[in-house]
Amino acid sequence: MMRQKVEKQNGNQLPRAKDFKLPKRLTKDQRELIEAFRQAMKALKEEEAKYGKKDYSYL
Amino acid sequence: MAKKITPIFDTSVFPDYALQIESLLFSSFFTSIVFYELVATSIDEVVLQKYERWQILLNKRNRVLNPTAKDWWETSKAVRRLYLMKGSQHAKLRKLRNDALIGRLAVINDGYVVTHNIDDFQLIQKVMPSLKIMTARDFFEH
Numbered sequence: 001m002m003r004q005k006v007e008k009q010n011g012n013q014l015p016r017a018k019d020f021k022l023p024k025r026l027t028k029d030q031r032e033l034i035e036a037f038r039q040a041m042k043a044l045k046e047e048e049a050k051y052g053k054k055d056y057s058y059l
Numbered sequence: 060m061a062k063k064i065t066p067i068f069d070t071s072v073f074p075d076y077a078l079q080i081e082s083l084l085f086s087s088f089f090t091s092i093v094f095y096e097l098v099a100t101s102i103d104e105v106v107l108q109k110y111e112r113w114q115i116l117l118n119k120r121n122r123v124l125n126p127t128a129k130d131w132w133e134t135s136k137a138v139r140r141l142y143l144m145k146g147s148q149h150a151k152l153r154k155l156r157n158d159a160l161i162g163r164l165a166v167i168n169d170g171y172v173v174t175h176n177i178d179d180f181q182l183i184q185k186v187m188p189s190l191k192i193m194t195a196r197d198f199f200e201h
Contacts, residue, residue: 014064014171014191017079017199020086030085033116037084040113041077043106044097048074056070056096057154057176 064191067124067165069158069174070096072195079199089117090164091125092157124164134163140186151182159183162190173198 023030048054068080070093080087094114101107117123126134138159141147158176162183165172171191174180180192 014193014198015066016197016201017066017083020066020083022082023085029116029120033084033113033120034081036109036113036116037077037081040106040109041073041081043103043109044074044101045077047101047103047106051102054074054100056100056157059096059099059157 065170066173067170069172071175072173076199088124088168088170089122090161091123092160124168126160130163134159137186162187166190
């Protein structure tokens with residue numbers, strides 16, 4: 001129900017994750033960014049496992 | 060063929076869809092509001108350092124969107140319109156500032172917001188009619 005409502009409002013034309021691809025060949029800078037993102041997300045997940053899920057709504 | 064407009068992620072989707080977002084790093088925008096929320100709620104120093112490294116590298120590639128004075132102004136006016144709406148829940152509006160800024164950045168950068176918090180963004184859509192949103196589940200799983 002929610003999905004239909006949101007699609008009705010936004011159209012069904014927005015691309016999904018599957019419509020985007022990483023470049024086939026990555027530069028050193030791109031690999032560096034991917035690794036930094038991986039590390040950040042790993043740290044976030046570890047922190048959530050340690051202290052609980054974050055709540056951003058009160059900020 | 061769908062037009063390739065740019066996905067912009069709300070903070071809440073990161074822990075759940077980190078793996079998928081990784082392959083979208085060069086085709087998405089990231090807002091400074093998301094970094095604000097991640098950093099402000101981080102506890103351990105090492106986590107902060109990892110965010111900083113990621114943010115610096117993203118900035119180098121011009122993938123971080125920052126609200127300008129005009130964005131703050133227009134967002135304030137949008138939230139004011141909600142405030143003045145009959146039956147608006149004022150307590151809820153206090154929590155909408157960051158989402159409204161993300162919405163504004165999506166509108167002016169030809170993007171759409173991918174979020175778990177559809178209710179909040181639908182409220183913002185009432186005063187930002189050109190804002191496009193999609194649930195994280197629809198975006199990542201369909």
